[in-house]
Amino acid sequence: MISKTLIFTRGKELPEKNVMIYRHPNPDIISFLTDEDISAFRVELFKNPTDNLDKNTLKLLGNIGAQVVKDTMCISGVREIHIKPHELFVKKETAAAWENIEEKIVEILSRALRKKMIRVVQ
Numbered sequence: 845m846i847s848k849t850l851i852f853t854r855g856k857e858l859p860e861k862n863v864m865i866y867r868h869p870n871p872d873i874i875s876f877l878t879d880e881d882i883s884a885f886r887v888e889l890f891k892n893p894t895d896n897l898d899k900n901t902l903k904l905l906g907n908i909g910a911q912v913v914k915d916t917m918c919i920s921g922v923r924e925i926h927i928k929p930h931e932l933f934v935k936k937e938t939a940a941a942w943e944n945i946e947e948k949i950v951e952i953l954s955r956a957l958r959k960k961m962i963r964v965v966q
Contacts, residue, residue, distance in 0.1 A: 863953045865946070872923075873935050874942065876949055881929040882956050883909025890917055891924040908956045915952045921945050 866875040883905040890897065890913055897917070902910035909927060916925055916932065921940025926933035932953065936945055 863950050863957075865950075872938060873933065874946065876932040876934065876953055878930050878932075878953060878957060880957055880960055882912055882932065882953065882960075883927050883929055885929055887926060887928050888913075889924065889926050892917060892922060908959055912952055912956050916949055919945055919948050 862879060864877040866877060868874065886904060888901055888905060897914070902913060905913065905927065912932065913925065913927055916922055916934065921936050921944060922934060923937050924935045932949065934945070934949060936942065
């Protein structure tokens with residue numbers, strides 16, 4: 845099942861920017877799909893505990909991808925994630941509830957997509 849979450853900022857909907865949620869048959873897994881890249885063209889796996897986050901691997905994901913990984917792994921109940929340019933695949937702890945996780949991840953991805961829209965003018 846895919847549901848769509850639109851991103852809003854300052855009361856205005858951002859055009860063409862959204863996060864779609866795909867619920868896998870396994871109830872412990874959800875994929876968050878985006879129209880825009882959230883990381884460099886790589887597929888990486890990260891597992892909790894986060895003590896072992898490899899700084900070199902994070903750097904290869906780019907600034908936005910690395911921040912998405914760090915913020916997502918800090919959410920209580922997140923067990924592991926796979927990150928791809930247009931997908932954040934999240935596996936939760938069996939005892940955790942998606943109600944406590946899903947909204948936080950959508951907010952993290954919304955922030956990441958907003959950051960992609962910021963252009964530096966020199």
